[in-house]
Ligand code: NAD
Ligand code: IPM
């Protein structure tokens with residue numbers, strides 16, 4: 395039996411609610427696959443910031459580094475100025491642990507209602523490889539003459555050759571593993587000419603190593619449209635940090651909603667722990683009411699199991715989710731957070 399050291403950051407709002415269910419499903423599935431998880435909970439987020447002024451200390455960052463993986467719920471709270479926790483905690487971890495791949499599958503499960511007419515699971519099955527450490531997220535820029543009529547705010551997009559190449563390489567490798575073997579670069583090279591050109595040249599160069607992968611390109615505005623009217627166009631997408639953020643919320647909307655969308659912040663070299671989290675945020679509007687769908691977190695647990703080299707366990711979790719979603723679709727029922735967790739725990743146990 396292999397012991398995995400897992401750091402758990404429930405965070406804010408619905409974060410701790412959905413993470414609790416993710417952990418229950420993980421405990422139910424792990425033993426049959428020779429895994430045991432040793433979890434350490436970290437109290438980070440709004441409560442801690444109010445109490446101590448800290449978002450993430452160097453000490454805690456060091457401790458997190460000593461884990462094999464991190465499971466995160468969500469951060470951000472209306473009582474904390476926007477950006478303090480998002481930058482100070484979430485982005486800090488993505489950057490510090492070199493999570494240059496932000497992996498976001500966009501899949502329509504059978505039975506799940508999509509707002510797209512005449513589209514089914516065969517039409518929507520993509521993998522968005524979002525860059526996770528650069529772009530406009532890098533924190534470069536600043537403000538001049540703040541508060542005056544002459545105020546200037548800049549927020550620079552950072553695109554390094556190394557940073558672009560490593561994520562493009564990962565995306566090609568993923569595309570080569572999939573049946574359709576198609577990679578689409580999503581950018582805005584007609585306007586963001588410097589960065590767009592670097593992405594284009596990089597895709598062309600790395601593509602020479604992957605002759606079996608067909609490559610195309612879409613401007614991000616058109617891609618947003620195609621997500622809605624021709625999602626079958628896409629297989630693997632590689633894109634900039636901000637574009638990837640936006641299109642994956644559209645991806646969530648066309649595949650049953652943000653409550654189902656999973657993500658992994660991955661450091662493929664395993665030099666640092668990778669971090670798995672639902673795509674959604676802390677949802678202050680429904681926090682504490684048992685209304686949050688924990689499925690996105692459970693599917694993020696499946697991504698974590700894949701990353702940890704336990705694909706059978708990952709498939710089993712996905713299978714349980716698929717069954718639960720079909721049943722929910724038939725019943726047309728709304729279930730509470732813990733009812734969904736109960737159902738998924740029972741299903742992963744039954745499959746064994
Ligand atoms: P959000 O994802 O929290 O909520 C958007 C809408 O989706 C809300 O109506 C919410 O109720 C609903 N929703 C979200 N998750 C759901 C779930 N599991 N089940 C059912 N409904 C769900 O996005 P927002 O409102 O833009 O942001 C709220 C806070 O979360 C902000 O502070 C933001 O910065 C932060 N945020 C954090 C992360 C993260 O930690 N990765 C991601 C996005 C937003
Ligand atoms: C996400 C979130 C984050 C992002 C925010 C909270 C920093 O929206 O994980 O999609 O933009 O990456």
Ligand code: MN
Pocket residue numbers: 639640643673
């Ligand atoms: Mn987002």
